[in-house]
Amino acid sequence: PSLPQRPAPSVSLTQFLIEAQRAGHVSPDLRLLIEVVARACKRISIAVGKGALGGVLGEAGSAGEASINIQGEAQKKLDVIANDVLMEANAWGGHLAGLASEEMDHSQPIPDVYPRGNYLLLFDPLDGSSNIDVNISVGTIFSVLRCPDGVTTPGDEHFLQPGTEQVCAGYTTYGPSTMLVLTVGHGTHAFTLDREIGGFVLTTRDMRIPDETKEFAVNMSNQRFWEPPMQAYVGDLLAGTEGPRGKDFNMRWVASMVADVHRILTRGGIFSYPLDSKCAAKGGKLRLMYEANPMSFLVEQAGGASSTGRQRMLEVRPTGLHQRVPVFMGSRREVETAVDYHLRHD
Ligand code: AHM
Numbered sequence: 446p447s448l449p450q451r452p453a454p455s456v457s458l459t460q461f462l463i464e465a466q467r468a469g470h471v472s473p474d475l476r477l478l479i480e481v482v483a484r485a486c487k488r489i490s491i492a493v494g495k496g497a498l499g500g501v502l503g504e505a506g507s508a509g510e511a512s513i514n515i516q517g518e519a520q521k522k523l524d525v526i527a528n529d530v531l532m533e534a535n536a537w538g539g540h541l542a543g544l545a546s547e548e549m550d551h552s553q554p555i556p557d558v559y560p561r562g563n564y565l566l567l568f569d570p571l572d573g574s575s576n577i578d579v580n581i582s583v584g585t586i587f588s589v590l591r592c593p594d595g596v597t598t599p600g601d602e603h604f605l606q607p608g609t610e611q612v613c614a615g616y617t618t619y620g621p622s623t624m625l626v627l628t629v630g631h632g633t634h635a636f637t638l639d640r641e642i643g644g645f646v647l648t649t650r651d652m653r654i655p656d657e658t659k660e661f662a663v664n665m666s667n668q669r670f671w672e673p674p675m676q677a678y679v680g681d682l683l684a685g686t687e688g689p690r691g692k693d694f695n696m697r698w699v700a701s702m703v704a705d706v707h708r709i710l711t712r713g714g715i716f717s718y719p720l721d722s723k724c725a726a727k728g729g730k731l732r733l734m735y736e737a738n739p740m741s742f743l744v745e746q747a748g749g750a751s752s753t754g755r756q757r758m759l760e761v762r763p764t765g766l767h768q769r770v771p772v773f774m775g776s777r778r779e780v781e782t783a784v785d786y787h788l789r790h791d
């Protein structure tokens with residue numbers, strides 16, 4: 446048989462990345478890095494999918510002692526498994542200089558026994574951990590930065606770059622189907638895991654978030670702890686056609702950021718985890734480097750907006766690896782409206 450003259454209509458992740466490399470959008474090393482992360486996510490997907498049969502549910506730790514991470518949270522077994530899979534997969538490929546995880550106190554340079562590359566990888570290995578034991582979607586979030594010139598052994602300080610410096614960001618959602626959503630700064634694209642073949646296949650090229658929405662996502666149980674501008678903003682959403690917004694809004698809250706943001710990338714909406722008096726001392730609930738920045742890059746590349754309520758998220762100058770921030774992201778006009786409420790009250 447002769448070789449095909451043009452690619453088959455279904456585009457695999459590998460093929461997509463080769464084309465992105467030819468177009469000058471990714472370097473060979475970044476292509477390898479993304480392939481390695483995708484492969485690790487497939488392994489995590491298999492572990493998540495086994496559920497109770499794989500003995501992977503419940504809390505990590507031994508002899509009744511919970512294992513506590515740097516965030517002060519009890520780790521689940523799957524948090525630890527996902528972290529180990531990502532660490533192991535990325536150690537030896539030669540594409541990274543170092544990596545940092547939401548589950549680890551400090552970043553780690555690639556061990557001397559392996560070649561070091563020019564990229565830094567940050568990840569939240571398993572986001573939405575409170576949903577693991579109840580069989581609701583969880584996900585992996587990742588962000589890629591360049592290692593600063595001349596740095597061979599990166600430390601925490603070299604990771605503290607604003608989100609505008611990201612060269613790639615993505616997440617995998619482990620839901621009814623496993624999907625990988627990716628940007629290298631040229632649009633946001635979604636791939637679905639074909640479980641029979643064992644590979645990711647491009648299913649939506651160039652996701653677009655509608656500018657306007659009638660759907661919001663927030664944990665309403667925190668309402669009484671919010672700042673006045675947030676109280677006013679959500680109060681007006683709930684007032685529906687009778688209020689100043691003049692339309693009825695619907696609400697959704699999965700409590701897995703990956704699942705909530707995936708819905709917004711698919712059909713629009715606004716996702717928020719605002720400042721509240723419970724998390725004010727920490728600066729917010731969600732983490733800038735592992736959650737807010739990569740998701741903001743994906744949302745902006747799909748035509749949406751992302752803010753802390755007072756500043757474009759991607760321009761925040763990080764001061765700590767585990768820094769937390771308030772988050773508003775999604776449909777551009779709705780995010781601008783939420784920001785208006787904050788700026789008017791200040
Ligand atoms: P995690 O990384 O420890 O799982 O925490 C982050 C999660 C987000 O996925 C989600 O949006 C939020 O925490 C839910 O918080 P809450 O339980 O307060 O509604």
Ligand code: MG
Nearest residue numbers: 569571572573
């Ligand atoms: Mg998380």
